Amino acid sequence: AQTVTQSQPEMSVQEAETVTLSCTYDTSESDYYLFWYKQPPSRQMILVIRQEAYKQQNATENRFSVNFQKAAKSFSLKISDSQLGDAAMYFCAYSPLLIKAAGNKLTFGGGTRVLVKP
Amino acid sequence: SAVISQKPSRDICQRGTSLTIQCQVDSQVTMMFWYRQQPGQSLTLIATANQGSEATYESGFVIDKFPISRPNLTFSTLTVSNMSPEDSSIYLCSSSLGAGDTDTQYFGPGTRLTVL
Numbered sequence: 072a073q074t075v076t077q078s079q080p081e082m083s084v085q086e087a088e089t090v091t092l093s094c095t096y097d098t099s100e101s102d103y104y105l106f107w108y109k110q111p112p113s114r115q116m117i118l119v120i121r122q123e124a125y126k127q128q129n130a131t132e133n134r135f136s137v138n139f140q141k142a143a144k145s146f147s148l149k150i151s152d153s154q155l156g157d158a159a160m161y162f163c164a165y166s167p168l169l170i171k172a173a174g175n176k177l178t179f180g181g182g183t184r185v186l187v188k189p
Numbered sequence: 190s191a192v193i194s195q196k197p198s199r200d201i202c203q204r205g206t207s208l209t210i211q212c213q214v215d216s217q218v219t220m221m222f223w224y225r226q227q228p229g230q231s232l233t234l235i236a237t238a239n240q241g242s243e244a245t246y247e248s249g250f251v252i253d254k255f256p257i258s259r260p261n262l263t264f265s266t267l268t269v270s271n272m273s274p275e276d277s278s279i280y281l282c283s284s285s286l287g288a289g290d291t292d293t294q295y296f297g298p299g300t301r302l303t304v305l
Contacts, residue, residue, distance in 0.1 A: 106293070114226075116283075118293060118295065162232065175294075176234050177232070179231045179233075180231065181230075
């Protein structure tokens, strides 16, 4: 079974600074997807970024980027130029890649709370 | 991405009663998923709901406790039966949306359930 581990329960960052969240996972599959989701106090799960395992290039979305190390099974998220609105729980998630899949179930890490100091 | 809505957004229920949560997607989707998020915890998959077939439950979840319906390609319900305070959680539905984006899950806003 796949497992996802986030070793940092909470991270604090100064506004406009950079913070990196760690995520490691365990799988025997060679192809899969990895995601970072953000959950603000409103509890809405918001997709931040996604990475296909077969792509060597790290995904980026504006101020968010990942460092994907497939051999090490590591998938960290970097938030640059942190803003007050970035304060939330961040969850790393794994999804298998299936042929003709129409949506695959997610395995989540335990989450990291990000605090942004003004 | 399409929109996923849930009803109710929150509820407070007495132990021993049941609550049915609705999930509506504004486009047709094959699979819908139901997750539970206990207080201060991460999300755990309860079951996968395919239209026209029985839901597939994850280890630790059973149909008698969490019956699921999937009457069409845009709608699903999750019932939390014979509730106890341990069922107090946020319940979220999700689905993948879009012909070219079938591997990313999008979530409804969640239902916050409190059982007294």
